[in-house]
Amino acid sequence: MAELPDKKTAFIDWYLAVVEEADLSDKRYGVKGMNVWTRYGFRARRNLDHVMVREIEATGSEAVEFPALIPATEFAKEKEHIKGFDAQVFWVTRGGLTDLDVPLVLRPTSETAIYPIFALWVRSHRDLPLNVYQIVNTFRYETKTTRPFVRVREIHFFEEHTCQVDEETATARVRSNLAAFRRMARSFALPYLSVRRPEWDKFAGAHYTIAFDLPLAGARTLQLGSVHHYRDNFSRPYGIRYEAADGEERYVHQTTFGLSERLLGAIVGAHGDARGAVFPSEVAPFExxxxxxxxxxxxxxxxxxxxxxxxxxxxxxxxxxxxxxxxxxxxxxxxxxxxxxxxxxxxxxxxxxxxxxxxxxxxxxxxxxxxxxxxxxxxxxxxxxxxELGRRADAAFREAVAPATQLSELAGSERVRLLGWCGEEACGHAIERAIDGALLGTPEEPLPFAFPEPKACIACGRTDGVRVALAAQPM
RNA sequence: GGGACUGUGGGGUAGCUUGGUCCAUCCUUCGGGGUUCGGGACUCCGAGACGCCAGUUCAAAUCUGGCCAGUCCCA
Structure with missing residues (x-):
């Protein structure tokens, strides 16, 4: 058997070779980005799902399952959301020999499938909180190069959708999700950064987005999942209201929590070595x-x-x-x-x-x-x-993040960079151009290591209102 | 969305420029037999491919066109 490509210098080649030779996925199916789950890969996926289910159910969430097709009329109700997803959905426009009056969207995510029904389910404050999740396949018309587990068109997707009485309670749900993910990540032995995305990079329709980023190979990071606070952005167009104890009608505040098979790619990428994959025991197809x-x-x-x-x-x-x-x-x-x-x-x-x-x-x-x-x-x-696997991953994680004080340090950076940012969008984009990547955002939870507090914005030099931010090259 | 490139057994490849010497090379893989078994065994026998469709030609893996699939770069 041939040697694997070098993980350090040819990460993608190494990754693809491991996925292929470990028999985790068969990518020879004739549709771009739609791969076959092999027996071995499926075992890993099932174990991964098991951890997700265990941790989310521990927080009181219950499983549901909604249909895969969404009427275009429902899909279009929240303006930001459709703007964000329009270019990457598969459409079903014909049934048999008949063109459909109302075309159907193959869910790229399930907000617009679920929320019309939430509007029926939620009537009283006694119906809240409503915390449900589903594990289903979702579809996105990726035009970029697809990679097994990491970027696919048919996604094995975990999504929690919740309705809360108000913004504060929804914020608490976000925090609960962050804690749940922390427990999941421990099972996967994966260190990560939890980062509040900048305004221009939040989920389409969200009030804010917190994402989990894993440093991988140089300045590159992989987003492991995300938690969103929707406020009442969706409950208004979808009419998800309840009668409060005081008799007043109010709109719910909503949150979502999304994860996918990408975690499997992250586990391979983070733990694998020159000999191949390394699975933490909870995920390993065979222990x-x-x-x-x-x-x-x-x-x-x-x-x-x-x-x-x-x-x-x-x-x-x-x-x-x-x-x-x-x-x-x-x-x-x-x-x-x-x-x-x-x-x-x-x-x-x-x-x-x-x-x-x-x-x-x-x-x-x-x-x-x-x-x-x-x-x-x-x-x-x-x-x-x-x-020990966790210890080694933590050590690699610390090694992968380094502070920067000059824009010039970002070009060709081999690390994820911690820097000062004034919060202005223009400076954010300047940082993104400098690193040829993205401003991931600002840390949402304390970083697991010490670093010098930045004094000025790396782009404009302003010293007031400066916060810590992370810049990298997302995969 | 724009451009460039690629497609040969299960995986990786040689051959393509200059059509014939190709019932297609090598490694790996797979099936059967035997000897083996403490870090990728040896040996004998066997299996398996020119992406699809059309065209040019006496002759196409090789040239042309369309389609499908994939890769890279740019927006």
């Missing part, structure tokens, strides 16, 4: 792979022991793959490292003799695991693996 080391003399006993061990671990709830194929052990090691399995257990004559298995985690750390009470030892090894 453990067992490789029997056979020989003419002990083959039978070893094969039996390997099967017993696999059964035992499965009964303990672990996702286990027993690789009893005909390849030699070395070939299996390479394949499962490429596939990102967190822990490999080697079982051979030596192990049976000692009553101790050879464990090697995906970070290359070797650890002996006693055969008795193996499930406990494996659980411990996986926990230690996740911690």
């Amino acid at each position: 453990v792979v067992i490789v029997p080391i056979l020989s003419a003399a002990s083959g039978e006993a070893v094969a039996r022991a390997a099967r017993e061990i696999a059964d035992e671990l499965r009964q303990a709830g672990r996702r286990v793959r027993l690789d009893d194929g005909d390849d030699r052990p070395g070939a299996k090691f390479y394949r499962w490292e490429l596939a990102g399995v967190p822990l490999r257990l080697e079982v051979g004559a030596r192990e049976l003799e000692r009553g101790e298995l050879t464990g090697v985690d995906r970070l290359g750390r070797k650890l002996p695991l006693a055969r008795v009470r193996l499930a406990e030892a494996v659980a411990g090894a996986l926990t230690a693996f996740d911690l």
Whole structure:
């Protein structure tokens, strides 16, 4: 098997090779940006979804599912929203042989599908808060180059939509979402920046947008998801009103929280190395792979022991793959490292003799695991693996962000830049031109490391009203 | 939206300029047999491709046009 391209100098090539060779996605389907979920990739996706569902439901949100097609008339009700999405929607204009009177939009996101129904569901303050989410496919007509998981036309999308009694309560919901994402990100071992987007880059129709950005490869960042406060921007056109306790009719304030399969791309991109993917155990399609080391003399006993061990671990709830194929052990090691399995257990004559298995985690750390009470030892090894994976990702994260005080430092920057910004749009665009990227915005949550407080706007030099901002090249 | 380029077995490629020497090269992959098995085994046998449609021509992977798919640059 060929060597992978170098992650540092040829990140995209490396990423595509890992996705392909680890068999996470099959991109040979004949429509741009619409890829096939393979068996292996689907397992990872399901585990990812499981974490999202667990954390959002812990906050009281409930699952729903709305239709994929939206009447053009509903889609057009919120002016900013349609302006933002018009150029990237797929249209259904014909049914059978008949042109439709009202064309249908294939949802690029579901506000306009959900809100007419919210207007029916919400009548009293007793109906609030309304917190629901769905995990569905959404469609966007991407014209740029598509990449598996990262930029696709059919998106595996998690979206929470909520209605709150007022702006303040909606703000609290935003904070709750930020906390939920923090917990999810811990499961994925992903460090990130949570950033309030500048006015010109907020979600179409939002009052404000907070996005999660992951530094990847040089100055490039990947947006992992976003939380939006809509105020009553949508509830007014869609008529989502309630009667308050005092008898007055009021419009709800709304929030949304969106995530996607892009998280899978982020996990591959952030944790992967020269040998391939590295999955945190909660996302890993298989947490453990067992490789029997056979020989003419002990083959039978070893094969039996390997099967017993696999059964035992499965009964303990672990996702286990027993690789009893005909390849030699070395070939299996390479394949499962490429596939990102967190822990490999080697079982051979030596192990049976000692009553101790050879464990090697995906970070290359070797650890002996006693055969008795193996499930406990494996659980411990996986926990230690996740911690170390997180530590390494955190270290890379700190390395990826650096302050800048001169516009000239931004050109060709190999880091995400922390800088001073006066808040003026003109200065924001000057910064974007300088870094050939975007002003991500201002940190919404404290950054996890110390940095010198900027004294002046990097673009105009003004010293009053200066805030910290981040600039990068979003992928 | 504008421009440039590309399309050869499952993956990566040679061949294309100058049509014939190509029932298409090499690596990998896949199926079967045997010997193996503690970091990508060896060996024998076998399988698999010129994106699609039309045109030019005695002859097309190679030239022309359209379509489809993809890549890059610019807006």
